Amino acid sequence: MIGGMSSRKIRLNQEALILYDWLCLNSGLNGTLLNSRAFIKWFQNEMGESLSDEQLSEAVEELKSHRLINIIGWQIEPQPFDQQKFYVD
Amino acid sequence: MIKSLSQAISIWAKTKNIRDTRKANLVKIALKLYVLPKMGYHSETLSPGEFLNLCSQISCFELNSVDILSDFDQSFLERINSGSISIATKRNYRSALGQFLNWLKTQPWYTQAERPIEIPELPRRVYADKLLSRTYDGKRLYGLSVQNLTPEIAQDLEQYVKFWRKGSSALILSLSKNNKIPHDPSERKAWRIEKVQEEVQDGTYPLSPIFRGVEEATIQQRKNQILRFLGWCVNIEGYEIQDLSIHLLTSQSLYRPYIEWLEQNRDCGPSAGIKVLNTAMSVVKYSSFEESRTTDWSDIPLLEFLLQQKNNHNRNNKSKLIELQQKKWEQKEISHEEAREIVEYLYRTLCSPQYFLIKEDGSKRLFSRDPSTIVENWQIYLMIKILVYAPVRQEELRKLRIDDTLKLIEDSEGRLRYAVRIKEHKNLLKTERPRYYPLPGILTDDITTFINKIRPLAINASKTKENWLKFWNFTERAISNLDTRLQEAKNSDSPDLKYIHSAGLRLRAMKNRLEAQEVAKINAENCNHLFFALGRSVHENFCIPFEDIHYGTVTGKISKAVGNATFTLFGQPKFLNPHGFRHIGSKHLRKIGKSSQKDKFSLFVGHGIEIDDAYANQIINEYDLIEGIIDDWWHEQ
Numbered sequence: 001m002i003g004g005m006s007s008r009k010i011r012l013n014q015e016a017l018i019l020y021d022w023l024c025l026n027s028g029l030n031g032t033l034l035n036s037r038a039f040i041k042w043f044q045n046e047m048g049e050s051l052s053d054e055q056l057s058e059a060v061e062e063l064k065s066h067r068l069i070n071i072i073g074w075q076i077e078p079q080p081f082d083q084q085k086f087y088v089d
Numbered sequence: 090m091i092k093s094l095s096q097a098i099s100i101w102a103k104t105k106n107i108r109d110t111r112k113a114n115l116v117k118i119a120l121k122l123y124v125l126p127k128m129g130y131h132s133e134t135l136s137p138g139e140f141l142n143l144c145s146q147i148s149c150f151e152l153n154s155v156d157i158l159s160d161f162d163q164s165f166l167e168r169i170n171s172g173s174i175s176i177a178t179k180r181n182y183r184s185a186l187g188q189f190l191n192w193l194k195t196q197p198w199y200t201q202a203e204r205p206i207e208i209p210e211l212p213r214r215v216y217a218d219k220l221l222s223r224t225y226d227g228k229r230l231y232g233l234s235v236q237n238l239t240p241e242i243a244q245d246l247e248q249y250v251k252f253w254r255k256g257s258s259a260l261i262l263s264l265s266k267n268n269k270i271p272h273d274p275s276e277r278k279a280w281r282i283e284k285v286q287e288e289v290q291d292g293t294y295p296l297s298p299i300f301r302g303v304e305e306a307t308i309q310q311r312k313n314q315i316l317r318f319l320g321w322c323v324n325i326e327g328y329e330i331q332d333l334s335i336h337l338l339t340s341q342s343l344y345r346p347y348i349e350w351l352e353q354n355r356d357c358g359p360s361a362g363i364k365v366l367n368t369a370m371s372v373v374k375y376s377s378f379e380e381s382r383t384t385d386w387s388d389i390p391l392l393e394f395l396l397q398q399k400n401n402h403n404r405n406n407k408s409k410l411i412e413l414q415q416k417k418w419e420q421k422e423i424s425h426e427e428a429r430e431i432v433e434y435l436y437r438t439l440c441s442p443q444y445f446l447i448k449e450d451g452s453k454r455l456f457s458r459d460p461s462t463i464v465e466n467w468q469i470y471l472m473i474k475i476l477v478y479a480p481v482r483q484e485e486l487r488k489l490r491i492d493d494t495l496k497l498i499e500d501s502e503g504r505l506r507y508a509v510r511i512k513e514h515k516n517l518l519k520t521e522r523p524r525y526y527p528l529p530g531i532l533t534d535d536i537t538t539f540i541n542k543i544r545p546l547a548i549n550a551s552k553t554k555e556n557w558l559k560f561w562n563f564t565e566r567a568i569s570n571l572d573t574r575l576q577e578a579k580n581s582d583s584p585d586l587k588y589i590h591s592a593g594l595r596l597r598a599m600k601n602r603l604e605a606q607e608v609a610k611i612n613a614e615n616c617n618h619l620f621f622a623l624g625r626s627v628h629e630n631f632c633i634p635f636e637d638i639h640y641g642t643v644t645g646k647i648s649k650a651v652g653n654a655t656f657t658l659f660g661q662p663k664f665l666n667p668h669g670f671r672h673i674g675s676k677h678l679r680k681i682g683k684s685s686q687k688d689k690f691s692l693f694v695g696h697g698i699e700i701d702d703a704y705a706n707q708i709i710n711e712y713d714l715i716e717g718i719i720d721d722w723w724h725e726q
């Protein structure tokens with residue numbers, strides 16, 4: 001509760017959420033390399049939809065803006081997901 | 090961060106075959122009511138939010154430890170027996186759960202999950218005896234330094250260096266600038282007419298030698314050769330420096346005895362004579378540039394004579410050179426297969442943060458490597474791995490700078506690999522193009538791990554005193570304790586001098602290391618090289634790139650590591666130097682029947698096909714070549 005208003009959960013776009021889960025599942029000890037082509041191909045196979053480079057970079061930006069990922073050099077380290085703050089589904 | 094069950098379900102729920110069905114919900118219920126309780130979780134009574142929270146704390150890989158479907162069956166049966174559910178509903182849950190588990194098995198992150206970190210069990214390391222150093226008559230160093238020269242000789246030598254740096258076009262330009270053209274238009278006109286008349290009278294159109302500037306390393310080698318020659322004149326033959334000049338190197342009365350002395354007293358091979366004669370020829374070219382009226386100094390008899398001398402020297406020593414090469418390669422030749430085995434061995438034995446030492450009695454003891462050792466070991470491992478799979482010049486290894494000369498790229502097939510682009514390289518004057526090549530994919534993971542996990546151990550070490558001490562594995566308390574013990578030892582009635590000496594050295598080293606932190610911090614902030622010194626002996630060299638340190642440092646580290654590894658693996662030490670990997674690669678390519686690709690391989694390693702052939706020929710013999718085709722030479726390909 002901030003200033004008497006109830007805090008509202010932030011809803012993430014579908015692509016950003018999928019990317020986040022994918023990054024977490026693919027991450028190693030310190031993070032993961034985002035192989036954009038591999039991800040796009042995987043997305044098309046699994047989700048049955050195409051994903052453009054632009055949509056992918058928007059998803060990355062969205063995760064970055066909510067501090068859900070940390071980009072270190074070429075690796076992306078997913079940050080913990082606060083369930084009180086974000087929609088999961 | 091764990092790969093959680095909630096993420097796996099979440100992503101699966103969005104896949105094309107599942108998203109518009111009830112299957113994800115069925116899986117959640119099946120896990121909550123029937124599977125997780127069997128695994129010891131109290132999930133039955135949790136709210137949806139609490140259940141989700143629980144699933145975010147459970148690793149997917151926990152599902153591997155049990156037989157999910159059989160747990161589900163058993164649990165479901167218990168509920169049926171208690172009368173709380175009917176068997177009719179089982180099929181839906183079981184089918185959804187099975188589908189989820191099957192999907193998991195198709196996901197690379199699940200099937201190729203990182204194996205649990207295994208701590209290797211290693212026997213005590215064995216070290217190969219070092220190769221015997223050369224023995225000399227008299228002092229090791231006999232050459233002069235520039236400070237020992239007279240101002241005239243020093244100036245001449247400086248001019249010589251400038252001459253070879255420039256190349257003929259720049260020299261001709263600077264010579265023509267020396268002809269002072271009058272400013273006044275009428276004077277200039279008269280001056281030009283005079284020049285035209287001179288040209289007509291001469292009736293010739295003078296040519297001058299054409300040559301490209303020489304690479305800096307070669308210039309320095311030749312300069313040092315001249316300084317050594319002058320050193321021999323002064324320190325060995327007893328001449329006074331003021332009686333000498335660099336041009337004496339072109340006189341056979343002096344260079345001949347010098348070459349003889351090198352071969353007989355300094356244990357030098359026939360190549361030393363070639364180097365002396367090459368340098369002598371470069372001095373002649375320098376001194377006769379303005380005099381020569383041909384494009385290749387062919388009108389300078391002294392140069393022709395020296396060339397002939399060099400050819401004679403080569404001819405007379407051919408068998409000696411071959412014998413020497415064979416002897417040299419006996420001490421270092423390994424096959425490419427062995428080189429790859431060494432890479433695996435080095436990774437297994439050097440790169441883990443911890444290891445179990447297996448003692449002679451079979452018992453084990455756990456050891457942890459301090460961060461400085463991990464960084465040092467990783468650098469050696471990675472440099473050798475690069476040289477095995479990308480036998481480029483050592484110079485190029487030392488020039489790798491992250492996100493500058495070394496970049497991670499996605500290739501045309503979507504694979505991640507590193508690429509190297511170096512503007513300043515050995516053959517730039519010849520090729521006039523930067524070196525630009527991809528590195529094999531087998532190196533990608535290791536380079537990334539080194540950049541992201543290992544290298545930062547060093548780069549961040551000097552930021553705080555705490556990190557710095559941790560990196561080198563000592564504490565301020567250790568310093569003060571050692572100091573106290575040393576004082577006590579000194580004040581003892583019967584001082585142990587050996588201990589006092591060694592403890593004194595250790596204490597000084599620790600204190601110096603501590604003091605070097607500030608310099609190290611500045612070096613680390615400026616360092617973007619992939620490989621750099623850790624300054625084990627010169628503390629201020631911490632994070633100084635190998636590019637700025639004598640190349641012998643890297644050569645020593647690599648040949649020592651290969652020597653120890655070959656001794657352990659194959660019973661005989663082979664001290665292969667970084668350049669030797671180029672020969673090994675060239676030979677391997679030919680041996681496995683990929684000679685047709687040698688043009689591309691030559692491009693990759695950065696030399697002409699002729700040099701590649703020459704490298705291979707040094708270590709390949711007829712038997713090797715014939716063996717490659719002996720069993721199927723009659724088959725069509």
